[in-house]
Amino acid sequence: MKRVKAEIYRNLVLMFRNKWRLFDITIWPLILFFSLTLFIQFVNPDPNIFAVVIVGIIGWRAVYHMQIEANTTFMDHYWDKTLPHSMASPLTLFEMTASAVIMGFVKLVLVVCMILGLSVILYHFQIANVAAFLIGILVLCLAGIILGMITFGIVLLYNEHAIAFSWAIPDLVVLLSGAYYPIAIFPMWVQHISALLPPFWGFELLKSMYGYGQVNFPLLILSLAVWFIIAGIFLRWCYRKAKKDGRIGKFM
Amino acid sequence: MNVIELSGVSKHFGKIKALDKVSLTIKEGEILGLLGPNGAGKTTLISIMMGLLSRNDGKMTILGKNADTSWKDIKKNMNIVSGFSGVHPSMRVDEFLRYYALLYDIPKREQRMKEVMALTNISDKKTQQVRDLSAGYTQRVLFAKALLNKPKLLFLDEPTVGLDVEIGLKIKALVKRLGQEGTTIIFTSHNLHEVEEICTAITLIMNGRIKKSGTVAEFKKRSHKFMTLEITCLDVQKAAQKVKKYAKDVRIDGGTMYVDTDEKNQQAILDAVIKSGSKLHSFAIVEPTLEEAFLELVRKR
Ligand SMILES: Nc1ncnc2c1ncn2[C@@H]1O[C@H](COP(=O)(O)OP(=O)(O)O)[C@@H](O)[C@H]1O
Numbered sequence: 001m002k003r004v005k006a007e008i009y010r011n012l013v014l015m016f017r018n019k020w021r022l023f024d025i026t027i028w029p030l031i032l033f034f035s036l037t038l039f040i041q042f043v044n045p046d047p048n049i050f051a052v053v054i055v056g057i058i059g060w061r062a063v064y065h066m067q068i069e070a071n072t073t074f075m076d077h078y079w080d081k082t083l084p085h086s087m088a089s090p091l092t093l094f095e096m097t098a099s100a101v102i103m104g105f106v107k108l109v110l111v112v113c114m115i116l117g118l119s120v121i122l123y124h125f126q127i128a129n130v131a132a133f134l135i136g137i138l139v140l141c142l143a144g145i146i147l148g149m150i151t152f153g154i155v156l157l158y159n160e161h162a163i164a165f166s167w168a169i170p171d172l173v174v175l176l177s178g179a180y181y182p183i184a185i186f187p188m189w190v191q192h193i194s195a196l197l198p199p200f201w202g203f204e205l206l207k208s209m210y211g212y213g214q215v216n217f218p219l220l221i222l223s224l225a226v227w228f229i230i231a232g233i234f235l236r237w238c239y240r241k242a243k244k245d246g247r248i249g250k251f252m
Numbered sequence: 253m254n255v256i257e258l259s260g261v262s263k264h265f266g267k268i269k270a271l272d273k274v275s276l277t278i279k280e281g282e283i284l285g286l287l288g289p290n291g292a293g294k295t296t297l298i299s300i301m302m303g304l305l306s307r308n309d310g311k312m313t314i315l316g317k318n319a320d321t322s323w324k325d326i327k328k329n330m331n332i333v334s335g336f337s338g339v340h341p342s343m344r345v346d347e348f349l350r351y352y353a354l355l356y357d358i359p360k361r362e363q364r365m366k367e368v369m370a371l372t373n374i375s376d377k378k379t380q381q382v383r384d385l386s387a388g389y390t391q392r393v394l395f396a397k398a399l400l401n402k403p404k405l406l407f408l409d410e411p412t413v414g415l416d417v418e419i420g421l422k423i424k425a426l427v428k429r430l431g432q433e434g435t436t437i438i439f440t441s442h443n444l445h446e447v448e449e450i451c452t453a454i455t456l457i458m459n460g461r462i463k464k465s466g467t468v469a470e471f472k473k474r475s476h477k478f479m480t481l482e483i484t485c486l487d488v489q490k491a492a493q494k495v496k497k498y499a500k501d502v503r504i505d506g507g508t509m510y511v512d513t514d515e516k517n518q519q520a521i522l523d524a525v526i527k528s529g530s531k532l533h534s535f536a537i538v539e540p541t542l543e544e545a546f547l548e549l550v551r552k553r
């Protein structure tokens with residue numbers, strides 16, 4: 001627990017020292033929020049569609065924040081050449097990932113509060129079903145953690161060469177999961193792929209509050225469980241391989 | 253007690269054999285100089301002993317514990333300073349140390365941080381960001397970090413690389429003192445004078461294999477077969493003529509001559525100087541530096 005605290009402390013210091021990092025929980029989500037809501041307001045659709053877009057934005061941020069943190073934690077260590085020091089301490093890969101999950105969740109809560117607040121004040125938005133909303137966000141958080149574990153593994157193996165890749169994967173997955181549109185707009189084979197992705201079910205749940213989407217709970221739980229196991233095994237395998245190839249203790 | 257016991261440790265990166273059946277024991281309180289040319293496998297060996305790199309083969313016991321099952325315990329009691337590692341530049345010195353104090357779960361954290369900053373003479377920079385510090389200070393911050401957990405085993409991988417002489421000296425004094433306090437230290441350096449001064453034992457590693465292990469004195473003695481004599485006498489030129497046939501090389505510098513020779517010719521040379529009638533003032537064996545001994549070993553391959 002102390003070691004998780006240590007990583008969080010380090011992360012917080014770096015965040016407040018490099019102020020542009022705060023953009024991630026201020027400017028960028030605001031830009032995403034306003035670019036979409038202003039556009040929707042202009043099109044002036046059914047209020048339910050408006051609501052779907054707002055929960056979609058929140059859901060996307062959930063995946064993003066839960067995914068990105070483990071990657072940035074690792075890259076901070078990598079660029080600043082502190083990785084060998086920290087990995088030579090009793091810190092484990094699990095603790096490092098856990099601290100990233102906690103950091104990501106705290107940032108997400110701030111962002112969700114901000115977006116919800118603005119939506120309520122500016123657009124009289126209402127959460128139709130608090131339970132569905134919370135479960136939907138939780139599912140997307142777990143999906144983000146899964147994606148984070150997978151991309152973290154890739155970054156462990158390919159370091160800076162994998163950054164662009166591992167930053168792009170989650171957005172692609174979210175896009176395929178129908179963040180604020182029905183996946184029926186995709187060709188059939190893409191729909192089949194989408195249905196295998198945990199984020200799809202999270203977004204379905206959020207959309208279902210406003211009458212657009214159906215959730216198959218057994219499939220939701222199954223896809224989460226299967227992907228968690230796959231991601232866990234993959235991350236472990238990557239860590240072992242990185243340790244074998246000398247990517248953990250490299251003093252460049 | 254042996255702090256480290258390695259037997260038959262091998263490591264390859266694809267086709268490169270970085271370590272080939274390395275066996276090594278290091279006793280408690282020893283300051284071991286790990287020497288070897290670039291690419292010999294020093295860093296690879298250190299990384300394996302720290303659990304940062306997995307090995308292909310061999311047994312390893314560290315601090316009396318099996319290194320396959322007890323890394324967490326082992327890691328609590330060791331630490332590292334490397335000349336090629338870093339510090340988060342935007343962190344302040346105290347923040348950086350606090351982070352590691354938390355990682356090592358140091359009791360009385362702030363107190364211990366103060367102690368290590370005092371030990372490494374960085375107390376005055378406590379609240380400065382690391383990016384504003386010189387290379388020498390940054391390295392001392394890393395030393396402070398490495399002392400936080402009072403390690404029983406300390407790895408120093410070229411800790412003085414790229415530092416100016418003065419800082420190098422301070423670090424050397426610190427390492428010496430830690431050794432006297434009973435910390436087992438494994439030290440690699442390109443600077444052989446440094447190793448000679450600090451280390452109690454030396455292991456020479458080349459192409460992933462251990463070439464020789466021994467004390468500094470033993471390392472030097474091996475090269476005594478070829479020794480240098482320093483002779484001063486009244487007529488050096490005349491004496492030099494007589495000595496020549498026993499010597500590999502004779503150099504004259506004012507009233508002194510330096511004679512490189514085989515150990516067994518020592519007596520013959522002394523006799524020759526006396527016989528030449530040039531009135532001997534002094535006759536001494538010049539201690540070879542570790543560097544000479546080392547070069548000789550490396551060349552012998
Ligand atoms: N991560 C790695 N991947 C591939 N080869 C490596 C790696 N690390 C070290 N090597 C190789 O292993 C050998 C030993 O390297 P190293 O232990 O760094 O030597 P030293 O520290 O003695 O200079 C060298 O041939 C080096 O190129």
Ligand SMILES: [Mg+2]
Pocket residue numbers: 294295296
């Ligand atoms: Mg090296």
